[in-house]
Amino acid sequence: LVIAPTSSGKTFIGEMAAVTQAIHNKKTIYLVPLRTLAEERYRRFKQMYHACGIDVAISSRDRKEDDTRIGSGRFEIAIMVYEKFHYFLLKYAAFLSGISLVIIDEMQVINDPARGPLLEEILVCLQKQEKKMKVIALSAFLENQKGFLAWFPCRVLTSYLRPVELRKGIVRNGIFKYITHNEKKVGEEVFFNPMTVRDNCREDYILETVRYFAENNEPTLLFFPTRAECKRWAQWLADKLEDCPAEKAIEELQHMEETLTRDNLLSLLEKGIAYHNSDLSWEERNLVENYLQKSEIKIICATTTLAMGVNLPFKNVILSIDKVESVNGDYQDVRLTSLTFSDIENMGGRAGRLNSGKKEEFGRVIFLAHSLLSETIYQNLYFNFLRDAMEKNDVADYIGERQDKGKAAEEIIPYPETDDWDSGGELGAAGPKKKEKDLTTLLLRLIVNGKDSIDAILASINEGPLAETSENSGYWQLLIDKKRSREKIDDSLIRLKENGLIREDDKGRFYSTDAGTLIIAKGIKVDTYLYFLSWLAGSIKGKISPLEIIFTLTLSEDGKALPIPYPQFYKKGYQKGKYHYTDWQEIYRNKLLSLVFDLGEEGKEIYQGEHGLQKGKTGIEDYLAFKKTLLLHDWISSREIRSIEQEYSLYHGAVKRLGEGFSWLADSLVAVAENVDWKKEREADLKKIRNLSERLVEGVEEEGLSLARLHIPGLTRSYIERLVKEGYENEDCLKEVGEKELGEVLPGRLVRRIQERIKEKKV
DSSP states (O other): OEEOOTTSSHHHHHHHHHHHHHHTTOEEEEEESSHHHHHHHHHHHHHHHGGGTOOEEEEOSSOOTTHHHHHTTOOSEEEEEHHHHHHHHHHOTTGGGGEEEEEEOOGGGGGOTTTHHHHHHHHHHHHHOSSOOEEEEEESSOTTHHHHHHHSOOOOEEOOOOSSEEEEEEEETTEEEEEETTTOOEEEEEOSOGGGSOTTOHHHHHHHHHHHHHHTTOOEEEEOSSHHHHHHHHHHHHHHOOOOOOHHHHHHHHTSOOOHHHHHHHHHHTTTEEEESTTSOHHHHHHHHHHHHTTSOOEEEEOGGGSSSOOOOBSEEEEOSEEEEEETTEEEEEEEEEOOHHHHHHHHTTBSOTTSSSOOSEEEEEEEOOSHHHHHHHIIIIIHHHHHHHHHSOHHHHTTTTSOTTSOOOOOOOOOOTTTSOOTTOOSTTOOEEEOSOHHHHHHHHHHTTOOSHHHHHHHTTOSTTTTOGGGOOSSEEEOOOTTHHHHHHHHHHHHHHTTSEEEOTTSOEEEOHHHHHHHHHTOOHHHHHHHHHHHHHSOTTTOOHHHHHHHHHHSHHHHHSOOOSOSSOOTTOOTTOOOHHHHHHHHHHHHHHHHHHTTOTTSGGGSGGGTOSSSOOOHHHHHHHHHHHHHHHHTSSOOHHHHHHHHTOOHHHHHHHHHHHHHHHHHHHHHHHHTTHHHHOHHHHHHHHHHHHHHHHTOOGGGHHHHTTOOTTOOHHHHHHHHHTTOOSHHHHHHSOHHHHHTTSOHHHHHHHHHHHHHHHO
16 A cells, blocks of 8 residues: 655556556556546556557446456456446456456545445455455545554555645735645745735635736646635636736637537636636546646636646645535535545645646645634644644654665554544544445345345444454444334345345355346446336337436436536526526426427326326426436437537536436446346347447437547547538548548547547557
8 A cells, every 4th residue: 555645656656567567468457436537547558558569448437348358358457447347346257367466546535435435345355356466555645544554454655755845834914834745844935915915805815825826927726615616716816817818728729619618718718717627528627737737827726626636737726624525425415524634635735746847846735814713723723733743753754764765664644543633523443434325235235245144244234243343344334224223124135035136045144146246236226226127127129219218217216316416507587596496397397298299209108197297296306307308318419518508507517427427327227138138139229228328428419429439538529410410420431531621620639639549549
């Protein structure tokens, strides 16, 4: 386990380890938590090592083209997201037989309630393998580090040194008082005259600090808790500051797909300012990152999309003390809470990046204390601990100089545990806690992962006589409602047996069936699986349509759980702050009914009264299902993205995220259909669902699928539609067309990417 500051070279360790395995004819799996990180690592490895003959593959929810060769071992390095790796572990018994090394990047995700329990299952599965393999885990600073290391049996290599010195401190009355990360020296800088700011005025402090950095040409990142805040503050700064426009960035952006976020960025770039969050398309985010590196963009307001895995040359990072986090990984239950110590270290690590192309003397991590209260809070939450750590620990020991060359350090980073850093009782030596609402799916997951007796199951949820034994304790503490818990467990086990998802032998041992394993491998709920089975049985052979499939997905339990944001902006004339779903439920119901009748599908069972399409009482879940269905149906049509944004009051990035989520759910429906022999009996219908799953990722019509499967960065739905209209429907057509002809249809940057991809495939 390698624990080190952000930007200190952890990814390079993983990269060199993977290449070392390849040159010894061994195979490596490289795991990352996000599909965007998978794409970035994949492009990096392909660019660096493909020409050397190292075969690199990728597998994520929407990148399935390499799955067959990964399953059969025809690769040297495979980049996979956690979920797909977990799927392979459960579905293919011999998957790991030829693997020599597994690299787990961003290991700090183990404490995230959405992904942490899944990562724990992966670690447990790797430990249980008869053939022992190497595992290298790469982590920024970990919360609950003591508890994690007590659970995870590993050698620990820790590094406290940063390649570029960081000054961490507080701005109060124009003076930046700081402590340096490596040398632990204290100092001061003057940023502005205290007479230019009002006390208790956050706006003044932000404006004057950013103005100072802009005047000194220092690229600066400001973190905000929400997408709306980062966009609002970026616009506010653009209105207040005078700076040079990012002319080349503006020119390139003007030739990109027309979206509302593009319009927002164009106005900001006139002042060399931008924002970076998940509302932007990939191309828009990529443009912001590229022109920051080219020094045209100097100020970026961002959410945590820039807190993981993105290497950009910021000199300064200004932190807000708050963050938005989901409780138990549930988007419907979110709260505003304080940054943790690890959050501050990892987000602040964006400053003073080593590979910025400049020789940086230092970077800065800054808190703006616009009031005496805020200054006291920052001192108590963060800087007092640093001071105490310096007093308790020898400085040479703290920065790791005591380590012998070539040996792994066994010390634990002297950062706060639960007693030092109040986390509301969520963390401790025993690990974080997660309340499980879906008991039936939880029990099935435990059985699939080897908890084959009632005592082992009870121990996993902190009940029963074996609860305290180490072999049954996990890192995550899974909690259930204690009221009538044993009765509910027995009822859920009976339900799993009755639906053929588990079996019980005469000794009381539980075993998962193929269907039960499929549910856990795909990461869906038992109720979703049973609903899919019901629809598959009632659908009419040869008559299913994209609308019917989408409506089925949105009505499933997992479909209901996929979030669609509240309106992100308001149409002209609509009173802000007065949005109510009751104003829209009849509108969306009537629109969906009209679409159903237009397609001649009114006789299908799924649209009948049970689901609220008949006039009557409609709940919030029904309303959201109607809205998601209409939105996704528009997304895979030829309707322009700007029109979709305006219709649903959502930005492009939010629409694409929803499409990606339902693509995964459609892929799960394919797997369930294959499990009930649709592959033999209804191959054409199965293909229709499979194609829909791919179409939902990029929002393309059927004719554009061949081009979407090329996975060329920036080749979005509007460009694919242009190519199809000009007769360039597939890769073969693109091979035949010249650069000049292609340039009449697409921007030059896309022409170059297409030609590079075709050349790469020839090699």
